[in-house]
Amino acid sequence: MSAHLRFTVVAEDAGARRGQLELAHGVVETPAFMPVGTRGAIKALTIDQIDTLAPDIILANTYHLHLRPGDERIARLGGLHAFMGWQRPILTDSGGYQVFSLADRRRISEEGVRFQSHLDGQSLSLTPESVVDIQARLGSDVAMIFDECPAWPATEDEVAASTDRTLRWARRGRDRFLGLAAGADAGVPRPTPGQAQFGIIQGGTYKRLRDRSVAGTIAVGFEAYAIGGLSVGEPADLMYDIVAHTSAQLPSDRPRYLMGTGTPVDLVESVARGIDLFDCVLPTRNARNGQLFTRRGPLSIKNARYAEDLSPPDPDCACPTCRRHSRAYLRHLFMSGEMSAGALNTLHNLHFYLDTMRAIRKAIVFGTFSSFRRAFHEAYSFQPSAS
Amino acid sequence: MSAHLRFTVVAEDAGARRGQLELAHGVVETPAFMPVGTRGAIKALTIDQIDTLAPDIILANTYHLHLRPGDERIARLGGLHAFMGWQRPILTDSGGYQVFSLADRRRISEEGVRFQSHLDGQSLSLTPESVVDIQARLGSDVAMIFDECPAWPATEDEVAASTDRTLRWARRGRDRFLGLAAGADAGVPRPTPGQAQFGIIQGGTYKRLRDRSVAGTIAVGFEAYAIGGLSVGEPADLMYDIVAHTSAQLPSDRPRYLMGTGTPVDLVESVARGIDLFDCVLPTRNARNGQLFTRRGPLSIKNARYAEDLSPPDPDCACPTCRRHSRAYLRHLFMSGEMSAGALNTLHNLHFYLDTMRAIRKAIVFGTFSSFRRAFHEAYSFQPSAS
Numbered sequence: 001m002s003a004h005l006r007f008t009v010v011a012e013d014a015g016a017r018r019g020q021l022e023l024a025h026g027v028v029e030t031p032a033f034m035p036v037g038t039r040g041a042i043k044a045l046t047i048d049q050i051d052t053l054a055p056d057i058i059l060a061n062t063y064h065l066h067l068r069p070g071d072e073r074i075a076r077l078g079g080l081h082a083f084m085g086w087q088r089p090i091l092t093d094s095g096g097y098q099v100f101s102l103a104d105r106r107r108i109s110e111e112g113v114r115f116q117s118h119l120d121g122q123s124l125s126l127t128p129e130s131v132v133d134i135q136a137r138l139g140s141d142v143a144m145i146f147d148e149c150p151a152w153p154a155t156e157d158e159v160a161a162s163t164d165r166t167l168r169w170a171r172r173g174r175d176r177f178l179g180l181a182a183g184a185d186a187g188v189p190r191p192t193p194g195q196a197q198f199g200i201i202q203g204g205t206y207k208r209l210r211d212r213s214v215a216g217t218i219a220v221g222f223e224a225y226a227i228g229g230l231s232v233g234e235p236a237d238l239m240y241d242i243v244a245h246t247s248a249q250l251p252s253d254r255p256r257y258l259m260g261t262g263t264p265v266d267l268v269e270s271v272a273r274g275i276d277l278f279d280c281v282l283p284t285r286n287a288r289n290g291q292l293f294t295r296r297g298p299l300s301i302k303n304a305r306y307a308e309d310l311s312p313p314d315p316d317c318a319c320p321t322c323r324r325h326s327r328a329y330l331r332h333l334f335m336s337g338e339m340s341a342g343a344l345n346t347l348h349n350l351h352f353y354l355d356t357m358r359a360i361r362k363a364i365v366f367g368t369f370s371s372f373r374r375a376f377h378e379a380y381s382f383q384p385s386a387s
Numbered sequence: 388m389s390a391h392l393r394f395t396v397v398a399e400d401a402g403a404r405r406g407q408l409e410l411a412h413g414v415v416e417t418p419a420f421m422p423v424g425t426r427g428a429i430k431a432l433t434i435d436q437i438d439t440l441a442p443d444i445i446l447a448n449t450y451h452l453h454l455r456p457g458d459e460r461i462a463r464l465g466g467l468h469a470f471m472g473w474q475r476p477i478l479t480d481s482g483g484y485q486v487f488s489l490a491d492r493r494r495i496s497e498e499g500v501r502f503q504s505h506l507d508g509q510s511l512s513l514t515p516e517s518v519v520d521i522q523a524r525l526g527s528d529v530a531m532i533f534d535e536c537p538a539w540p541a542t543e544d545e546v547a548a549s550t551d552r553t554l555r556w557a558r559r560g561r562d563r564f565l566g567l568a569a570g571a572d573a574g575v576p577r578p579t580p581g582q583a584q585f586g587i588i589q590g591g592t593y594k595r596l597r598d599r600s601v602a603g604t605i606a607v608g609f610e611a612y613a614i615g616g617l618s619v620g621e622p623a624d625l626m627y628d629i630v631a632h633t634s635a636q637l638p639s640d641r642p643r644y645l646m647g648t649g650t651p652v653d654l655v656e657s658v659a660r661g662i663d664l665f666d667c668v669l670p671t672r673n674a675r676n677g678q679l680f681t682r683r684g685p686l687s688i689k690n691a692r693y694a695e696d697l698s699p700p701d702p703d704c705a706c707p708t709c710r711r712h713s714r715a716y717l718r719h720l721f722m723s724g725e726m727s728a729g730a731l732n733t734l735h736n737l738h739f740y741l742d743t744m745r746a747i748r749k750a751i752v753f754g755t756f757s758s759f760r761r762a763f764h765e766a767y768s769f770q771p772s773a774s
Contacts, residue, residue: 040719044726046734048707049436069694069719076695077715085711307456308463320435324472328464332427332456339431339726347433 004194024194044342063095079139079191139191287345319351391581411581431729450482466526466578526578613644674732706738
């Protein structure tokens with residue numbers, strides 16, 4: 001069965017695109033933010049709570065699910081959608097980023113990566129082919145190819161070698177994907193036959209390597225393309241420059257996915273450079289650490305000044321947390337170590353991210369994206385949490 | 388303003404009572420189970436999630452809220468209902484049980500108890516009067532008197548001395564409560580003017596001490612009465628015997644509250660002995676430890692046998708967890724340390740407790756409580772968790 005992906009750009013405005021991405025489990029309105037559900041669960045939230053936030057698509061991590069509970073087990077249980085009780089689109093990353101983060105516990109070769117499980121130290125490996133098989137078993141709507149994400153900073157030679165290997169792996173991964181789709185290996189069940197596969201552009205902050213990666217990845221040919229290897233420590237301006245440079249070379253009839261980014265400002269700036277899809281742990285991780293994003297910038301709920309503050313975290317927010325609770329109560333829950341603090345803060349932060357994307361989509365359709373972008377920057381002055 | 392409490396017994400059957408308890412913030416259908424919200428939050432759940440469970444009343448802990456965020460702060464924020472965003476009835480315990488649990492960090496005198504805060508070691512005290520003031524500031528619907536709960540086992544002389552002191556404290560607490568209600572101390576705001584005060588019967592497992600405590604507490608006179616000092620380690624049969632003995636002597640036109648109990652079987656057995664109100668940490672605490680209560684007995688979700696079990700925790704349950712998730716998924720969340728495991732397990736266990744109370748209430752009205760009780764015991768064989 002062939003991959004299922006249809007992408008329609010319904011409006012363009014000031015470099016930004018408003019689109020509809022049809023995947024096997026439903027339509028994603030773009031630009032879209034994908035909440036991160038590492039282990040088949042968005043941290044601190046139940047699936048019923050995720051429903052109330054209504055994201056069109058979520059992300060899950062191949063590395064974590066391969067280790068526990070195991071992709072073969074998930075396949076036996078009917079695939080990741082059935083396992084989670086979530087019937088809308090899911091994108092799975094390739095596990096590459098996680099494996100390379102293991103630093104001294106992994107060894108890279110042309111074949112793939114050998115590594116020790118962070119759970120029990122067991123020696124395991126991932127290859128461009130096995131990562132395709134794992135994601136086929138998970139049955140996500142979108143599977144990412146296995147790529148190598150170099151650290152920042154790195155020399156041009158280092159990044160070039162890594163980028164070229166990613167290109168060779170992309171070819172192997174695509175061959176495996178097409179083979180499975182053609183029924184080559186009956187041993188790999190495919191809970192989502194209409195799965196799409198995205199290629200990943202690497203090349204660090206070197207434009208000529210980005211160019212080489214774009215050309216090579218498009219030559220292999222995928223349903224769509226992602227920009228990887230950014231948001232790894234480089235300055236924001238450099239990131240925006242590379243995003244603009246790379247995005248412009250990607251096919252305009254396919255969605256463009258900027259991986260692992262970013263702050264609310266990063267989202268607005270990257271949309272302005274033609275990006276359609278995002279994921280990031282920032283809203284969920286910071287929520288658990290007590291940082292709330294608001295239309296006026298971030299707010300640290302730990303701060304003593306909120307101890308008797310009866311206003312909601314963000315007076316302009318319609319999320320379940322802001323509709324019902326005061327900063328005073330949220331601070332109390334956080335200081336007391338109540339688990340519900342994590343849930344309420346996560347609900348708010350994800351709502352803020354998803355609502356920002358809704359506002360972006362509306363502005364593009366109305367042709368007011370430039371003024372939206374200016375107003376957003378004026379209202380939102382990003383400053384690190386006070387505590 | 389006078390205390391607000393009206394209790395109507397609408398049906399009786401085989402020793403059990405079906406009643407309606409009107410409190411300042413609403414009606415409680417009895418027999419009722421009160422989920423425990425120690426720090427102004429039911430552990431692992433948001434208030435929106437508690438709404439979906441629809442308990443008529445919840446319990447909060449005076450000791451914890453006095454220490455953090457402080458009852459004076461809560462009063463300034465409009466009382467505990469406004470602080471939590473929960474507008475239905477709340478019962479607050481007196482803090483006695485927690486203070487006595489501090490063991491070597493507290494010193495009891497006739498005046499009250501001096502203790503060191505479990506948070507920062509600060510030296511603090513609670514007296515029968517201060518506990519009334521604290522609960523007035525919290526503005527709960529029901530305030531409990533400050534009692535001393537002796538350990539089990541204890542000699543009759545030890546329990547007698549403690550029971551008599553509790554009686555003297557009951558008189559002081561009631562005087563303070565009536566004084567505040569009459570406007571004696573303008574320095575104590577009363578967010579819930581219609582607050583009711585319950586006396587507590589002590590006496591351990593000694594029937595003649597229970598008799599003395601009942602007579603003395605009724606002589607002081609409260610809106611209603613609770614049975615304290617049970618579920619502290621004594622055998623279940625002995626507890627049931629003391630409950631029956633004590634309950635029979637309490638006024639039939641007031642609700643009877645058995646404090647800190649218990650297992651599902653304890654609830655059914657105590658209702659059969661005339662009890663109307665319960666609270667216990669068992670469903671919430673065990674949920675976080677992976678034990679799920681079901682109509683067929685408890686189930687430890689950690690058990691490897693559930694790793695590929697697609698059935699819900701309890702096939703006969705309509706809770707949000709059982710409607711959507713399999714044992715396999717819940718086991719995965721628990722083994723992965725996901726916070727949502729705590730939320731989903733707590734939703735299930737509280738639903739089970741509240742649903743058991745609904746079934747009990749229905750059986751009493753239909754005059755089928757005896758057959759319900761038999762069927763419950765047959766289906767539900769309590770056995771400790773396998774792991």
